[in-house]
Amino acid sequence: QVQLVESGGGLVQAGDSLRLSCAASRRTPGTYPTGWFRQAPGKEREFVAGISWGGDTTRYADSVKGRFTSSRDNAKNTMYLQMNSLKPEDTAVYYCAAGSLLNAYEEPYRYIYWGQGTQVTVSL
Numbered sequence: 875q876v877q878l879v880e881s882g883g884g885l886v887q888a889g890d891s892l893r894l895s896c897a898a899s900r901r902t903p904g905t906y907p908t909g910w911f912r913q914a915p916g917k918e919r920e921f922v923a924g925i926s927w928g929g930d931t932t933r934y935a936d937s938v939k940g941r942f943t944s945s946r947d948n949a950k951n952t953m954y955l956q957m958n959s960l961k962p963e964d965t966a967v968y969y970c971a972a973g974s975l976l977n978a979y980e981e982p983y984r985y986i987y988w989g990q991g992t993q994v995t996v997s998l
Contacts, residue, residue, distance in 0.1 A: 924978020
């Protein structure tokens with residue numbers, strides 16, 4: 875079992891930046907956080923970004939490529955999502971996920987553990 879805690883969300887204007895953090899309560903092979911997802915009202919949860927345990931592989935949804943960057947600090951059991959040039963369509967609850975072992979995947983079913991989410995709201 876692992877607890878994931880996201881932080882860093884908030885209300886910003888279009889063009890601003892935010893950095894989300896995902897802190898894991900344990901550091902074992904089955905509990906490394908590797909994925910970021912988001913869910914907007916009335917929409918399904920969608921993949922945003924992911925980073926492998928070693929940090930050597932990253933994946934991004936087309937809608938965020940070039941604007942979002944995922945990174946990690948394994949010594950702190952923490953994964954980050956730097957979000958630049960935010961747009962109103964980025965408004966959603968953002969979740970981090972763990973349990974995919976060492977790699978990041980786009981499919982939610984590959985993850986076992988989920989954080990409680992952090993709200994990101996981007997206004998015009």
